[in-house]
Amino acid sequence: MEMPNDYAYSVRMSPMKFGVGVSREIGNDLKRMGIKSVLLVTDENLNRNTDIPKKIKGYIEQEGISVEVYDKVEPEPSYQRVNDALEVASSLDVDAFVGVGGGSAMDVAKATSLYLTHPADFFDYIGKPFGKGKPIPPGPIKPVICVPTTAGTGAETTPMASFAIPEKGIKIGFGAPNMMPALAVVDPLNTVTMPPSVTVATGVDALSHAFEAYTAVAYNARPMPRTPEERPVYVGCNPVTDVFAERAIELIGKYFRRAVAKPNDIEARSGMSLAAFLAAVAFGNAGVHINHAISYSFPYERHLPHGIAVGLCFPGTALFTAPIYPEKHLRVAELLGENTEGASKYEAGELVYNALVRLYYDIGFPNGISEYFDESDIPEFVKKASQQTRLLSAACRYPSEKDLEEIFRNSLSFW
Ligand SMILES: [Fe+2]
Structure with a gap:
């Protein structure tokens, strides 16, 4: 007998007080x-x-x-x-x-x-x-x-x-x-002393949280758990996390470049602080997947900042997930400032890829994994990333080892 799909999701977040000062x-x-x-x-x-x-x-x-x-x-x-x-x-x-x-x-x-x-x-x-x-x-x-x-x-x-x-x-x-x-x-005022490199890495982490939550498997695409206790902690994307993720991506599209260029721009810092919180509510319920799974494949001894490790293959991941949710990917591209007018769903992945690469270039994000590693390291990375099965199964599309290899290859260098 085929199990029906799950029908329920819940949303948790910390009580929060937000404001400059x-x-x-x-x-x-x-x-x-x-x-x-x-x-x-x-x-x-x-x-x-x-x-x-x-x-x-x-x-x-x-x-x-x-x-x-x-x-x-x-x-x-x-x-x-x-x-x-x-x-x-x-x-x-x-x-x-x-x-x-x-x-x-x-x-x-x-x-x-x-x-x-x-x-x-x-x-x-x-x-x-x-x-x-x-x-x-x-x-x-x-x-x-x-x-x-x-x-x-x-x-x-x-x-x-x-x-x-x-x-x-x-x-x-x-x-x-x-x-x-x-x-x-x-309090956004507490973020103005962040050095630009930290603003960049942490901001890309926040953007990836929002993107991964938005492109997680849907809560009602999983089989019904036998008991409520067996429902996963991360339920997948749902109408609430989608709202939080979209708003986070929009704020990051609007303010990220400004926060890097002008560290004392309080409006930009406020936008980024709010975006990071919203993105965390989204991923704290929907879950993260491929970018975070991949971040664990880079050698620990290199001590890559978390946001850098998460962001290195992000453009490649977007190409991979786009066919499952083309409309959502078009929306991400639009929120990041791409012109998506008249774009077909087949262009969705490329539009997100381009939006990310433009953003990375402007904020001074590393130009792909080749800045740290060799192409010959890819098989080892694929092996390690494919072991992150819990994270990978939270994605709207499960990457095979061949898919992961393609994601790494598409992220060697961006410009
Ligand atoms: Fe993260």
Whole structure:
């Protein structure tokens, strides 16, 4: 008997406060949540090179809340940072965590709160084969408040965290519904100090989140789960995530170049901050797929920034997914500023490809994988990417090894 397709989807997002200068209100936000003592988890470079973490600390202390700072988070953080932050948090009586920074600081804050509430060895809650795959206990963890200082990862509204395991040369991700931030404080002013290279990488990550969510398998194209519990965490694209993804792509099309060219352009920074949040709501429910699967195939030792690794094959991926949703791809091209008038559905992939390449050129994104690797590396990359079956099966079209090879070849160089 053929199973009917699924009919349901749900949408989760963090409560969010958005506005230029809104981080000034964070002490009040925390006070209203009944919080008395926090561990502020932040990035080492951010704390050294900007006054953002110090200011946030001051805004919280103004309300009589005590703040301890853990500032040893590095980019692509090692899981050891969670153990370190946990040690600090356990010695204090903290009742909440505030993550200030990019994805890494927010991820460390989320994971530290989880392990403080549900003590375990770090690898207990990590999926096999790298961890023990024990289920993360349900029930609330200590609230995590996220203050993003980049416009990209969207970690402020996803229940996931990812860490490097340096001794194994890999990165792993894990998450559970109770790791969702209790509040996202999105203040575009906190993003103006981002260097252009970080604006570029994080912005492409956000654009890819929106695109991958928009071109994920549809929620009602999967077979009906036997029980509600078996419904996947990432349900696929649906009417809500499509709205969020489209708006994110439109904002990025409008503001990305400006945010790179003029770091102090508050309107452009606001557009990018909002876009990153919207894109994260979209992918946090619909899922990401090929670009993120491919990002794991590049060697860990090269330490490519996440947004670069995700973006390198993005134009090639768009050529591959376009035949499934030509109208959606035409819409993406249009939102990114391409003239799609009178374009046929057969041109949809190429129009997105061209829109991305033009954007990449203007913002100074690397000119394809040949800037880092040789053509002869492609077979190895294909092998690694094809192992990411969970991610790949979230795409509207499942790429075979031959398809992946074509995606890599179409992304060797763009101009
Ligand atoms: Fe990402």
